[in-house]
Amino acid sequence: MRVAADRDACISAGNCVMAAEAVFDQDDDGVVVVLVDEVPADEQAHAREAVRLCPAGALREIS
Structure with missing residues (x-):
């Protein structure tokens, strides 16, 4: 399984990091970053x- 993130659509809520911190992070601006391929x-x-x-x-x- 893979996941993709539309960084332009991200509103920096952080729900992704709370749900799956091994898969998602946020950059210095709070925008989602996918950590794994x-x-x-x-x-x-x-x-x-x-x-x-x-x-x-x-x-x-x-x-």
């Missing part, structure tokens, strides 16, 4: 939750 199996549920929780819809799952 492939989401490890043990983090996939957290990554999916982060995608679901993003208030700006800036995250998406890539199969």
Whole structure:
């Protein structure tokens, strides 16, 4: 599983980091950063939750 982030759409809420800190971070401006190319199996549920929780819809799952 992979995830993608639309950094232009990000509103810096930080929900992604709270849900999946091993997959997402925020830069100095609070904009989402994807930390991994492939989401490890043990983090996939957290990554999916982060995608679901993003208030700006800036995250998406890539199969």
